[in-house]
Amino acid sequence: MNELAEAPLWKLIWMQKAVPLSSFAAFLVLILAVTAFKDKLSRYRGALNAIRYAVLIIAFIYAGLVLKAQPSTTNVVIALNSFKEGEFPFELFMMDPYIFLSFVFMAITAILWGRGVFCGWLCPFGALAELFNRVIAKAAPKACYGRIPQKAHNRALHLKYVLLAAIIGVSFYNFMLSEYMTEIEPFKTLVLRLHRQWYFVAYFFILIAVSAIFTRAFCQYMCPLGAALSLPSLLKRLPVVKLKRYARCSTCKICRNDCVYQAIEEDGKIMDTACMYCLECQMNYNDTGRCPELINRSKKAAVNSTTATVAGAVIFALALMVPTYASSSTLAVDAAGAGAADYKSISEALKKAKDGDTIEVRPGRYKESLKIAKSVNIRGINNPVISAASDFPIIIDTSDVKLTGFTIEYEGTGFSDESTAIIVTKASDNVAIKNNNIVNAKFGIRNLEGINLIIDNNTITGIKTLEDNNRGNCITLTGSMKASVTNNRLSYCRDALYMEVCHDSIVTHNVISDSRYAIHTMWVDTGNFSYNTIYNNLVGMAIMYTKQSVINGNISVGNKTHGLLLNQTVRSEISGNQIISNTKGIFVYNSIGNKLTLNLIMNNNMGVHNWGGSEDNLFTHNSLIRNELQVKYVSSKNQDWNHNYWSDYLGWDMAGKGTGDIPYESNTVVDHLFWRYPLSKMLFASPALHILKVLEKQFPIIEVPKVMDKNPSMVPYHANWKELIDRYAGYVPAKYYGNMEKIVNMTGGM
Numbered sequence: 001m002n003e004l005a006e007a008p009l010w011k012l013i014w015m016q017k018a019v020p021l022s023s024f025a026a027f028l029v030l031i032l033a034v035t036a037f038k039d040k041l042s043r044y045r046g047a048l049n050a051i052r053y054a055v056l057i058i059a060f061i062y063a064g065l066v067l068k069a070q071p072s073t074t075n076v077v078i079a080l081n082s083f084k085e086g087e088f089p090f091e092l093f094m095m096d097p098y099i100f101l102s103f104v105f106m107a108i109t110a111i112l113w114g115r116g117v118f119c120g121w122l123c124p125f126g127a128l129a130e131l132f133n134r135v136i137a138k139a140a141p142k143a144c145y146g147r148i149p150q151k152a153h154n155r156a157l158h159l160k161y162v163l164l165a166a167i168i169g170v171s172f173y174n175f176m177l178s179e180y181m182t183e184i185e186p187f188k189t190l191v192l193r194l195h196r197q198w199y200f201v202a203y204f205f206i207l208i209a210v211s212a213i214f215t216r217a218f219c220q221y222m223c224p225l226g227a228a229l230s231l232p233s234l235l236k237r238l239p240v241v242k243l244k245r246y247a248r249c250s251t252c253k254i255c256r257n258d259c260v261y262q263a264i265e266e267d268g269k270i271m272d273t274a275c276m277y278c279l280e281c282q283m284n285y286n287d288t289g290r291c292p293e294l295i296n297r298s299k300k301a302a303v304n305s306t307t308a309t310v311a312g313a314v315i316f317a318l319a320l321m322v323p324t325y326a327s328s329s330t331l332a333v334d335a336a337g338a339g340a341a342d343y344k345s346i347s348e349a350l351k352k353a354k355d356g357d358t359i360e361v362r363p364g365r366y367k368e369s370l371k372i373a374k375s376v377n378i379r380g381i382n383n384p385v386i387s388a389a390s391d392f393p394i395i396i397d398t399s400d401v402k403l404t405g406f407t408i409e410y411e412g413t414g415f416s417d418e419s420t421a422i423i424v425t426k427a428s429d430n431v432a433i434k435n436n437n438i439v440n441a442k443f444g445i446r447n448l449e450g451i452n453l454i455i456d457n458n459t460i461t462g463i464k465t466l467e468d469n470n471r472g473n474c475i476t477l478t479g480s481m482k483a484s485v486t487n488n489r490l491s492y493c494r495d496a497l498y499m500e501v502c503h504d505s506i507v508t509h510n511v512i513s514d515s516r517y518a519i520h521t522m523w524v525d526t527g528n529f530s531y532n533t534i535y536n537n538l539v540g541m542a543i544m545y546t547k548q549s550v551i552n553g554n555i556s557v558g559n560k561t562h563g564l565l566l567n568q569t570v571r572s573e574i575s576g577n578q579i580i581s582n583t584k585g586i587f588v589y590n591s592i593g594n595k596l597t598l599n600l601i602m603n604n605n606m607g608v609h610n611w612g613g614s615e616d617n618l619f620t621h622n623s624l625i626r627n628e629l630q631v632k633y634v635s636s637k638n639q640d641w642n643h644n645y646w647s648d649y650l651g652w653d654m655a656g657k658g659t660g661d662i663p664y665e666s667n668t669v670v671d672h673l674f675w676r677y678p679l680s681k682m683l684f685a686s687p688a689l690h691i692l693k694v695l696e697k698q699f700p701i702i703e704v705p706k707v708m709d710k711n712p713s714m715v716p717y718h719a720n721w722k723e724l725i726d727r728y729a730g731y732v733p734a735k736y737y738g739n740m741e742k743i744v745n746m747t748g749g750m
Contacts, residue, residue, distance in 0.1 A: 010094035010095050010097075013094075013095060013097065014094070014097050017097060020067060021097055021098070021101075024062075024063065024067060024069065024098055024101060025101060027058060027062070027063070028101060028102075028105050028122070030055070031055060031105075031117065031121050031122060032105075032108075032109070034048075034051060034052075034055070034121075035109070035113055035117050035121075035277070038279055038282060039244070039282070039286075041279075042279055042282040042283045042285065042286050043283075043286040045283045045287065048279060048283060052121070052278065052279070053131070053134075055121055055122075055127075056121070056127040056130060056131055057127070057131065059121065059122050059123065059124050059126075059127040060124050060127040060128045060131065063098075063122065063124050064124025064125070064127070064128070064190055064191065065124070065190075065191075065193060067098045068098070068191045069098035069099060069101075069102055069124070070123075070124050070125065070187045070190060070191050071099055071102045071103060071106065071123075071187075071225060072182060072185055072187050072188070072225060073164065073167055073182045073185060073224040073225045073228065074179060074182050075093075075099060075103065076168075076224075076225070076228050077167060077168060077171045077175070077178055077179075077182070079093075080168060080171070081171055081172070081175060102118075102122070105118065105122065106118045106229060110229045110232050110233075110239070111232055111238060111239060111240060112239055112240050112241050113239050113240075113241050113277065114230075114232075114233050114238075114239040114272040114273075114275060114277065115226060115229035115230045115233060115272075115273065115275075116272075116275040116276045116277030116278075117277050118229060119216075119219055119223075119226055119229065119276055119277075120275075120276035120277040120278055121277065123219075124187075124190060125185075125186060125187055125190050125218075126216060126219050126276075128190070128208065129207070129208060129211040129216050129218065129219065130211070130215070130216060130276075132208055132211060132212060133211050133212055133215050133216070136212040147262060148214065148262070150262060150265075150266070153262045156220075156221045157220060157221065157271075157273065157274055159221050159222060160220075160221060160222055160223055160224060160226055160227035160230075161227045161230075163184060163222060163224045163227065164224040164227040164228055166181065167181045167182060167224055182224070183200070184222060184224070185223065185224065185225065186200075186203060186204045186207055186218070188200075189201060189203070189204040190204070215260040215261060216261060216276060219276070220261060220274060230272075230273040230274075233272035233273045234273065238272075239272055242270075242272075243270050243275070243281060243282060244282060244285050245268060245269075245270070245281075245285070246285070246291075246293040248292060248293045248296075249268035249293075250267050250268040250269075251268070252268065252291075252292050252293075253550075253573075254284055254290065254291070254292070255268075255280070255281040255284050255285075256268065257573070258280050258281070258284065259280065259281065260278075261274060261275065261276050261278070262274070263275040263276070264281065289482060289504055290504070290526075292506075295482060295484075295506075298452060328354070328356035328357050328358065329354075329357055329358075330357070330358045330359075330360055331343065331349045331352065331353055331357060331358070331359045331360070332360050332362065333345065333346050333348075333349050333359060333360065333361045333362065333366075334362040334364065335362075335364030335365060335366055335384075336364060341362065345366065345368055346359065346361055346366055346368060346370055346378070346386075347368050347369075347370060350370065350371075350372065350374065350376070353374055353376050354374065355374050355375040355376070355400075356375060356376070357374075357376050357377070358376065358377040358378075358379060359376055359377070359378045359379065360379050360381055361378065361379065361380050361381060361384045361406070362381050362382070362384060363381065363382045363383065363384050364384050364385070365384070365385045365387055366384060366385065366386050366387065367386075367387040367388075367389050368386070368389050368393075369388075369389045369390045369392065369393050369394075369395075370386070370393065370394050370395070371395045371397055372394070372395065372396045372397060372398065372401055372403075373397045373398050374398060374401075375398055375399060375400035375401060376401060376402075377401075377402040377404075378401075378402065378403050378404070378406075379402070379404050379405055380404065380405030380406040380436075381405065383405060383406065383407055383437070384405075384406060384407070385406070385407045385408075385409060386406055386407070386408045386409075387409060387411060388408070388409065388410045388411070388415070388419070388421070391415050391416050391418065391419035391420070392419065392420055392423055393408060393421060393422075394408065394421065394422045394423070395422075395423045395425065396422065396423065396424045396425065396428055396431055397425045397428060398428055399427075399428050399429040399430050399431065400429075400430045400431075401428070401430075401431050401432070402431075402432045402434070403422070403431075403432070403433050403434075403436065404432070404433075404434045404435045404436065405434075405435050405436065406436050406437070407436070407437040407438075407439065408421045408422065408436060408437070408438045408439070408441070409438070409439040409440055409441075410439070410440045410441055410442075411440075415442065416442075417442060417472070418442070418443070418472075419441070419442045419443065419472075420441070420442070420443035420444070420445075420446050420472070421438045421441040421443070421444050421445065421460075422436075422438070422444070422445045422446070423445075423446050423447075424445070424446070424447040424448075424450050424453060425448065426448045426449045426450070427449055427450065428447075428450050429450055429451040429452055429453075430451070430452045431447075431450060431452075431453050431454070432453075432454040432456070433445060433453075433454065433455050433456070433458060434454065434455075434456045434457055434458065435456075435457050435458065436458045436459075437458070437459045438458065438459070438460040438461065438474075439461050440461065440462075440463055441460065441461075441462060441463070441472070442462070442463065442471065442472035443472035443473055443474075443476060444458075444460035444462070444472075444473070444474040444475055444490075444493070445458075445460070445474070445475045445476070446473075446475075446476045446477075446478075447476070447477050447478070447480050447483075448478050448479055448480075449478070449479035449480065449481075450480050450481075450483070451480070451481045451482055452481075452482050452483075452484075453477070453480050453482075453483045453484070454483075454484045454486075455475060455483070455484070455485045455486075455488060456484065456485075456486050456487055456488070457486075457487040457488065458488045458489075459488070459489045459490075460474040460475065460488065460489070460490050460491075460493070460496075461491050461492055462474060462491070462492040462493040462494075462515070463492065464492045464514075468494055468515065468516035468538060469494060469516065470494075471492065471493050471494040471515075471516075472493065472494055473493055473494050473495045473496070473497070473498045474488075474490040474491075474493040474495070474496045474497065474515070475488075475490065475496070475497045475498070476495075476498045477497075477498070477499045477500070477502045477505075478499075478500045478501065478502070479500070479501050479502065480499070480502045480505070481502065481503055481504060481505075482503075482504045482505065483499075483502055483505045483506070484505070484506045485497060485505070485506070485507045485508075485510065486506065486507070486508050486509050486510065487508075487509045487510065488510045488511075489510070489511045489512075490510060490511070490512045490513075490515065490518075491512070491513045491514045491515065492514050492515065493515045493516075494515065494516050494517075495515065495516060495517040495518075495519075495520045496510075496512040496515040496517065496518050496519065496537070497510070497512070497518070497519045497520065498517070498520045498521075499519075499520070499521045499522070499524045499527075500521075500522045500523060500524070501522070501523045501524070502521075502524050502527070503524065503525045503526055503527070504525075504526050504527070505524060505527040505528070506527070506528045507519060507527065507528065507529045507530075507532065508528060508529070508530050508531050508532065509531050509532065510532045510533070511532070511533045511534075512532060512533070512534045512535075512537065513534070513535050513536045513537065514536050514537065515537045515538070516537065516538045516539065517537065517538065517539045517542050518532075518534040518537045518539065518540050518541060518556075518559070519532065519534070519540075519541045519542065519543075520539075520542045520544075521542070521543050521544060521545075521546055522544050522545055523544075523545045523546065524543075524545075524546045524549070525546055525547050525548055525549065526547075526548045526549060527546065527549040527550070528549070528550045529541065529543065529549065529550065529551045529554070530550060530551065530552040530553045530554060531552070531553040531554065532554045532555070533554075533555045534554060534555065534556045534557070534559065534563075535555075535556070535557040535558045535559070535731070536557075536558050536559065536731075537559045537560070538559065538560050538561055539559060539560075539561050539562050539565060540554075540556035540559040540562060540563045540564055540565075540579075540582065541554065541556060541562075541563075541564045541565065542562070542565040542567070543564070543565065543566050543567070543569050543572075544565075544566075544567040544568060544569070545567065545568045545569075546568075546569050546570070546572065547569070547570040547571050547572065548570070548571050548572060549569070549572040549573075550572065550573045551564070551572060551573065551574045551575075551577065552573065552574070552575045552576050552577065553575075553576045553577065554577045554578070555577070555578045555580075556577065556578070556579050556580070556582065557578070557580045557581055557582070557728050557731050558580075558581050558582065558728065558730075558731030558732075558733075559582045559583075560582075560583060560734045561582070561583050561584060561734075562582060562583070562584045562585075562586075562587050563579035563580070563582035563584065563585045563586065563601075563604065564577065564579055564585070564586045564587070565584075565586075565587045565589075566586070566587065566588045566589065566591045566594065566614075567589045567590065567591065568589070568590050568591060569588075569591040569594060570591065570592055570593050570594070571592075571593040571594065572593075572594045572595075573594070573595050573597075574586075574594060574595065574596045574597075574599065575595070575596070575597045575598050575599065576597075576598050576599065577599045577600070578599075578600045578602075578718075578724065579599060579600065579601045579602070579604065580600070580602045580603055580604070580724060580728050580731070581602075581603045581604065581728055581731035581732065581733050582604045582605075582733055583604065583605045583606065583733050583734050584604060584605065584606045584609050585601040585602075585604035585606065585607045585608060585627065586599070586601060586607070586608045586609070587608075587609045587611075588608065588609070588610045588611070588614040588617065589611050589614060590611075590613050590614060591614045591617065592613070592614060592615070592616040592617060593616055593617065594617045594618070595617070595618045596617060596618065596619045596620075596622060597618070597619075597620055597621050597622065598621050598622065598717060599622045599623075600622070600623050600625070600716075600717075600718045600721060600724070601622060601623065601624045601625070601627065602623070602624070602625040602626055602627065602721060602724065602725070603625070603626050603627065603725065603728075603733065604627045604628075604733055605627070605628045605629065605733045605734075606627060606628065606629045606632055607624045607627035607629065607630045607631060608624070608630070608631045608632070608633075609631075609632045609634075610631065610632070610633045610634065610639070610707070611632075611633075611634040615637065615639060619639075619641040619644065619707075620641065620642055620643045620644060621643050621644065621713075621717050622644045622645070622717070623644070623645040623716040623717045623718045623721060624644060624645065624646050624647065625645070625647040625716060625718075625721055626647055626725075627647075630646055630647075630648060630666060631666035631707050632666075633666050633706060633707045638706050638707070638708055639706075639707050639708070640708055640709075640710065641707050641708070641709050642709050642710050642711045643659070643709070643711050643712075643713060644664075644709050644712060644713060645712065645713040645714075645715065645716045645717055646664045646709065646712055647716075649664050649712050649714075651664070651712065653714045658713065658714055658715070659711040659712060659713060659714065660711070660712040660713075660714060663708050663709055663710045663712070664708070664709040664712040665706045665707070665708055665709075666706050666707040666708075
């Protein structure tokens with residue numbers, strides 16, 4: 001008893017709170033363990049997300065409301081002022097054991113991993129803000145995850161350092177004044193469970209409400225304590241443990257687009273001072289179905305790694321007992337039987353081949369039908385020809401097959417409407433079809449429900465003599481996952497590429513012409529449709545019923561109707577496309593949450609047709625040049641499309657700031673004149689048109705919803721537009737007006 005009486009007060013407090021202190025310390029150790037083993041845990045996205053949300057709930061309810069373990073900038077100010085006086089009040093800090101342990105935790109984690117471990121996992125107010133944001137995101141996804149322009153976001157991040165410096169600076173002059181300044185933190189209101197004056201409570205709820213739109217806005221831009229924790233990360237060598245990145249991360253935008261904190265820069269570098277350590281990027285880093293680096297490695301390896309552990313052990317044991325199956329050999333085929341060829345037909349070689357073998361086919365003509373049921377590599381040398389002996393000359397009926405270097409052609413007309421050059425049957429995975437030439441085929445390649453199908457550098461030509469609707473598709477994929485269609489040349493088909501329910505696909509660098517639809521998708525999510533060259537089709541790209549896809553860098557020229565059609569396309573990125581000399585450049589129907597940026601929409605009869613409730617898309621920094629009608633906008637309310645270039649803008653820039661002094665408005669009388677009477681463009685600079693536009697603005701007879709650009713650019717965002725006009729001068733948009741033939745799966749007319 002005497003020893004207890006003589007013990008310092010802080011020791012008595014620690015002894016009195018031994019049980020809750022132990023549980024709090026265990027909670028801190030749990031967070032440290034998750035952080036330390038994040039590389040392994042991030043391979044299990046669902047489990048790691050469940051752990052994080054459980055930790056956030058405990059941090060808010062137990063640490064914040066029960067234990068009141070909410071550190072504040074006040075604690076930092078007290079420590080700094082004590083150092084100034086030459087004496088650190090150790091016992092004062094030990095009097096609140098939860099805050100003391102929190103600061104020890106913060107010191108360790110800020111140096112090892114950065115501010116995000118505390119801010120993203122332990123801070124009670126941060127936990128509440130994030131949980132509220134995620135709850136609202138489930139109920140109203142369109143209202144959440146607002147993104148501030150990256151440059152403005154990066155500048156706003158400095159505000160918290162200014163606030164921290166102001167509070168600390170004032171504290172050396174007047175400590176009580178600095179204490180009032182720390183009320184910018186809502187922490188005290190949280191700890192007191194809202195039992196404060198109304199204005200503190202109102203401020204608290206305002207910050208929480210803002211967090212529903214901009215994730216953790218206070219934590220990112222205003223929190224002085226967060227600024228203090230970020231200071232070590234300003235040093236080059238800190239934090240000690242960096243989040244893992246691939247070299248490809250400098251160009252891939254997946255993690256950057258997923259980061260709700262906007263903590264990943266254009267070059268893929270993670271800003272440690274802004275990162276909240278949600279570990280989403282690390283889950284992507286280990287996600288073989290999402291990370292392009294891992295997908296690429298998987299394709300190169302062409303190995304199915306989904307076998308269970310026990311099955312793998314059995315197969316390994318069998319391979320040891322029967323070593324002949326582990327070896328592979330090369331079988332030579334020559335139609336003329338020349339040289340040391342093993343076989344005269346490919347079918348004979350297939351009968352003798354084993355899984356893993358290579359069949360090399362020498363030049364010649366092979367009139368036969370092949371059913372490939374073994375995992376072999378069939379390689380054509382100097383382009384041998386497989387002449388179709390039936391409707392289906394090649395059927396690939398197993399996984400891990402490679403078919404490269406052949407010409408496959410149909411002769412004559414005695415084939416059915418379903419004839420297909422190459423069929424990849426259901427559940428045949430990791431099949432690669434490369435460097436082939438398919439000629440005069442009704443259907444080129446078809447697949448049902450395959451995984452990791454690679455179609456690369458093939459030339460597929462349909463039957464030119466048939467009408468578009470009577471041809472088959474160059475490539476048809478149904479239920480194919482993680483398909484890669486790249487570097488192909490597709491022409492004279494019904495749909496050059498038709499995809500239905502095919503997620504996580506890559507369709508890039510293809511050249512497509514003279515077909516009905518160049519690319520036609522239905523329910524194809526999280527795809528990448530980029531850098532394709534599309535010309536002289538009925539419809540360029542028809543992206544329908546899809547979400548979270550990337551449609552960037554495509555060239556769509558001279559298509560008879562739409563250059564790019566978006567029907568119920570949601571939360572997708574459409575950027576850097578050149579849509580030139582089509583009847584309609586971009587048609588947007590019933591599509592929301594998309595970002596259309598830096599697109600060149602030029603020389604179309606109609607630049608953009610926006611219809612069917614497409615009211616919540618970001619449309620900015622695009623160049624609309626020499627379209628007969630720039631925008632046809634059908635909606636119930638005005639829409640702001642700011643910072644675009646409009647070649648028919650009649651305003652001026654008196655201040656020389658690069659943007660017009662008056663807004664650009666669509667759907668005007670002048671627009672209608674240009675559309676219906678193209679020769680009126682000769683009066684483009686006429687004062688009469690200026691007067692007409694002013695009169696319409698001042699004395700509107702009928703107000704209709706419009707697109708408004710409050711900051712129209714005075715110069716195009718595409719400096720090479722004149723060069724492109726000359727390059728594609730031979731393509732003149734078809735004169736289709738009024739009702740046109742209905743597109744399949746499309747409401748209304750084209």
